[in-house]
Amino acid sequence: MEIQRYSTTAIIIHWLMAIMIIAMICMGVYMSDLPKGSEERTWFFTLHKSIGLTLALLAITRLIWKLISTSPPLPDIVSATHQKMAKATHHLLYLMMFIQPVSGYISSSFTKYSTKFWGIPLPKWADKNPEMNELFTQVHEISAICLVVLLVMHIAGVVYHMKRKETELFKRMWFG
Ligand code: HEM
Numbered sequence: 001m002e003i004q005r006y007s008t009t010a011i012i013i014h015w016l017m018a019i020m021i022i023a024m025i026c027m028g029v030y031m032s033d034l035p036k037g038s039e040e041r042t043w044f045f046t047l048h049k050s051i052g053l054t055l056a057l058l059a060i061t062r063l064i065w066k067l068i069s070t071s072p073p074l075p076d077i078v079s080a081t082h083q084k085m086a087k088a089t090h091h092l093l094y095l096m097m098f099i100q101p102v103s104g105y106i107s108s109s110f111t112k113y114s115t116k117f118w119g120i121p122l123p124k125w126a127d128k129n130p131e132m133n134e135l136f137t138q139v140h141e142i143s144a145i146c147l148v149v150l151l152v153m154h155i156a157g158v159v160y161h162m163k164r165k166e167t168e169l170f171k172r173m174w175f176g
């Protein structure tokens with residue numbers, strides 16, 4: 001049976017973002033424990049913010065592409081319940097692709113530092129506010145946990161269908 005693949009653009013953005021998001025989760029956890037005021041902490045925070053904002057731009061590009069192109073429907077052999085679960089997970093992953101960088105950017109805006117995007121300072125629209133910084137840092141942490149849970153469910157779904165060999169699910173998101 002002919003495999004209906006995602007478009008090459010969708011595949012490139014999917015894998016680029018997957019690598020960057022997984023690296024960002026590891027980096028975020030690592031850098032948060034570094035000693036305050038250390039050069040290493042500043043270096044990682046600056047890099048994390050620039051990659052995170054790049055991810056926000058990629059998420060916008062991806063969403064636009066998703067809306068203007070057509071995604072291949074899942075084969076009928078995948079049960080209706082699993083199709084619904086996959087769709088819900090994908091929608092929630094899209095939501096997290098936005099909540100994650102936006103919460104990080106807002107929390108950073110409530111510090112005394114201006115947020116830089118690859119060295120370019122972004123307009124400072126908020127004053128230092130430790131309570132708001134704490135609130136959005138917590139949103140950023142909780143959304144990271146939700147993102148990891150969704151990612152585990154996403155990978156489990158793909159592996160489940162690969163093991164059952166009823167569909168060539170992985171190949172739909174791979175170059176061919
Ligand atoms: C943070 C990382 C990831 C995110 C945010 C993510 C997100 C998504 C989303 C939203 C879709 C639906 C297609 C679309 O609209 O773009 C999708 C499809 C897919 N993803 Fe991921 N993904 C991630 C990592 C992975 C990993 C590590 C795997 C490896 C198992 C994987 C395998 C797939 C496959 C095979 C599909 C196609 C599913 C289908 O046939 O409909 N993804 N992913």
Ligand code: HEM
Pocket residue numbers: 021024025026027028029032045048049050051052053055097100101102103104105106107108115137140141144
């Ligand atoms: C998809 C993009 C992003 C991902 C996956 C991500 C992930 C994470 C994770 C997992 C943490 C560690 C949370 C913890 O355990 O304490 C973290 C911390 C942090 N992130 Fe992000 N992040 C993203 C984007 C951003 C952006 C765009 C900014 C700012 C412009 C940002 C600013 C921060 C800051 C300042 C911290 C440290 C919080 C603290 O401990 O004070 N992040 N991030």
